[in-house]
Amino acid sequence: MPEFTKETRDASPAHFLIRIESFSLLSKHGIKEYESREFVAGDYKWHKSEKEGNHVSVYLAMAGTSSLPVDWEVNAVFSIFLYNQILDNYLCFRGFLVDDNCVFGAEVFVIKSQRVVECVSLRKVPVPYKRDWKISGFSELGNVWISEEFTAGDHKWNVELYPDGDIREKGRNVSVFLRCVDSKSFAPDEKLIIFASPPAASHSETYSIWFTSSATNWGWSEFIPIAEMRKGFIVDDCCFLEIDISVQAVVRNAPYPNSN
Known part of the structure; x- marks a missing residue:
């Protein structure tokens, strides 16, 4: 099991943010996994995915690896962030929900790329x-x-x-x-x-x-x-x-x- 250090900071992630509205509706709608859009960091493309069950799981994955040469290898230093909406800061690997909304973020390599932001709005639809x-x-x-x-x-x-x-x-x-x-x-x-x-x-x-x-x-x-x-x-x-x-x-x- 890899060891991770936890960090609290005020600055938001430089590369990617995703806001999920009405978070509890993911499981009610049968959406067990959500994969974000791609973002660029360190000249490579990446994306994040979230899975909901008894625990929330967050993964960082490289995109477009089929175009890389045989035996490719990329060494990455990255952080996954979760936004504490009460304290207005960011913490790694701990979850916070406010009004059923949550915010995840990611940084990969050097903080220099333009940040990508997307919003996932889940709807309550009692009657089709x-x-x-x-x-x-x-x-x-x-x-x-x-x-x-x-x-x-x-x-x-x-x-x-x-x-x-x-x-x-x-x-x-x-x-x-x-x-x-x-x-x-x-x-x-x-x-x-x-x-x-x-x-x-x-x-x-x-x-x-x-x-x-x-x-x-x-x-x-x-x-x-x-x-x-x-x-x-x-x-x-x-x-x-x-x-x-x-x-x-x-x-x-x-x-x-x-x-x-």
Whole structure:
């Protein structure tokens, strides 16, 4: 077991800070591990991860190691910090929660790089947002039907339905996708996670999905076979579509109030 020394200081970590809001909701939402965005220190990329169980575990890991040469080795001197929100200082390897929020930080090598700050906001969602549609004239929808935009968890969404399948399932399966309209304008490191119950044609599971600026939609190319869709799910050329959404957490860039 490695030996560590504990240090209390006023200056905040130089390289990375992460604020986790509503910390207790991590386990309630089934998020057992959170991996931060990458940050640069000593000309290498790093990231942190937190795991919750009976104890909170914090790890520092190098990112992008596949590009390093064979038999690479990096000697690092680093510290993991936890912000004491009552005393307004930083302590290694001890946890502090105030109003269900906590702040972790990290330093690697020499304190010289610009600090990266991200905020993880977990949401209390007692009742999922439900949205349903009656889709008339199913046989005349064309290549794709796109719902009107709706708002759930302070973000805009729509649903895309391909009656004859998307490009991968053309003529075989109906395809359905949920799109986060707002995510196309997210910063590179911003993201949000939702729990979603899909339209109930042939799926009953609840899914947990991250949306980013590069992953703006999610769903099923093979949602239901076209032949099966026509057996009871389409009546008088109409079908009904319903989805449940809960936005559980949002990760964003955020200034940190401590100016040290």
